[in-house]
Amino acid sequence: MATIKDVARLAGVSVATVSRVLNAYDNVRPETVALVRKAIAQLDYQPNFLGRTLRRLETMKILVVVPTISNQFYSRVLKGIQLAAQAAGYHTMLAITNSDAEIEQEHIGMARRKLVDGVIFLHTTMKAAALTEFAASCPAVSACELVEEAALPTVSIDDFRAALDGVRFLLENGHRRIAFVSAGGLYNSSRCRRMGYERALREAGIEPDESLIFDEGFTFNAGKRAAGRLLMLDRLPDAVFATSDSTAIGVISALAQRGIRVCDDISVMGFDNNQIAEYYLPPLTTISQPQFDIGHKAFELLHDKINDLSCEDRHILLPHRLEYRSSVKIRQNP
Amino acid sequence: MATIKDVARLAGVSVATVSRVLNAYDNVRPETVALVRKAIAQLDYQPNFLGRTLRRLETMKILVVVPTISNQFYSRVLKGIQLAAQAAGYHTMLAITNSDAEIEQEHIGMARRKLVDGVIFLHTTMKAAALTEFAASCPAVSACELVEEAALPTVSIDDFRAALDGVRFLLENGHRRIAFVSAGGLYNSSRCRRMGYERALREAGIEPDESLIFDEGFTFNAGKRAAGRLLMLDRLPDAVFATSDSTAIGVISALAQRGIRVCDDISVMGFDNNQIAEYYLPPLTTISQPQFDIGHKAFELLHDKINDLSCEDRHILLPHRLEYRSSVKIRQNP
DNA sequence: CTTTCAACTGTAATCGTTTACAACTATCAT
């Protein structure tokens, strides 16, 4: 494999000159540039970026910590990150943690060892104190699933408002007994959404009923479990507000097996607006998150931190949107 | 940031000794080891791996070239790769190309520039010659979507057999007019599957009918388009064999809008066995690919190549499996 | 003809490690 020395030798110049040509400095005589380019072509030389990286102490790589990519929600955020990173000349590395703290730590060691210039957390097992400490010594931002009280830039939607809007929509369309399927207090987003859910009910003069709140998780199977519990109630609620689309279709699928038809017999609302929401039968009403924009913004915040670790932490809330589809029964004449 | 020199100074030894301790060589006196460890702890020293990487000329990173991760098929293969890589101490980098040749080239430049030790292609825009040339100078393997005639290790299912088995199953259950929805001749897998489809029909004494073959693509919308064309036929076929689950549910969804009920009115079979196949209403009969195993094996093949670029190219075919679910009508009394 | 300066190019240090080799010590057999 040819190195810069080989090129220099062949072109009859010094390695410094070759380097200048490679980096497009303008203070090299055109004839010399031509000479060097010819040598580069002749040797099919590709600069070894490890050398540059070591000298400049920057890797032009970022790490994205993600619990899973099987959920389309994350893969879309990731795409937003990746495209923004690419445009800025960065490469993206992926740490799929399965929410395992040990795996996560193993991966973010890459940052401490200077293998990446910064980290975006789409979810983390770290507590506020650990995350704050990490972010103090390494450019880092938190997106989607935030950690309360942690000091680092963040970007997400306003989960409280989003849930508020979703449940208000159900209430406005005549649903009174509304169940809530979520992932429990471990997730900040779940906590916020639950608060939004309860606020909306109270606004309508309804006291939240613990027996209609199911902490099962974000997955399809969580939805199935929730449906199982729903079916054990004396009577079905009017509507189910699930905090992910996967959970929502888990509910629908399990109910369908018992012959209960969504929309006609019960309304179901999801969260995220994954492809599945659009494609399912029936198509799912859901709260749409701007996944791509979240990713894009997350990289932007990280880039700022990479350029200046002590720059102020920004906290971005991006707008959500209610996507109406036929899984929710609406009042025809309000 | 502390470096190995700082540690050496504090511990009163040379950098070589510190390095030996870091790499757990056994020829360092225990007392010295203790001294060094103490200094490391005191300085909260983390080795900068860029130095090691440059010296050893190995990055312990691999690149996975993937057209998209929005398709769950790829994210599962990726997971298999990632876990195998992790177990061997490798990190995974992702190149999402959207099947754009330029983006792909930009990314695989990383390999040429020694930023990664090897590349796994889950799909590539390169032709056989270019891919062969690339693989000759850089460890590379091709998985899932292969390139005919390219000389590099491969792992996939036997697409011909898989389609043969799928269509045979439909035929055995009384379906005669079977439509085929696929991505056309550009994809090797599509070509093989079409051959399997045609062979199965001919075995049953049916001459393939061009008007029942739709080259639309692998996506949900491709399925919708195909359904639109199906509906323009004089009469619906008995069954549709789609070469991806997304396409299959696109077909189902579009037919449902016209009130055509899958299973009762027409059977639909998918391919891949994504989650969506299990979760959809109705659940989808499909050809299951061992996505995780494909990923795992792909890394294994790559690892062999990294250790010895001139080792023999292996070509692995992993078993597929027909997953029966209710989207296909079956003969009750054969 | 000298001086000055800009334009170009080369030398060598540097980034943070690893590692070949040398060197030192202590022990032990001769």
Added chain:
DNA sequence: ATGATAGTTGTAAACGATTACAGTTGAAAG
């Protein structure tokens, strides 16, 4: 006492680039 040997440790040269600095050249200005 000598030499050999094993066990430790240090010195310095890599790895492949970038870059501060110094040096060379030639043309323009005086």
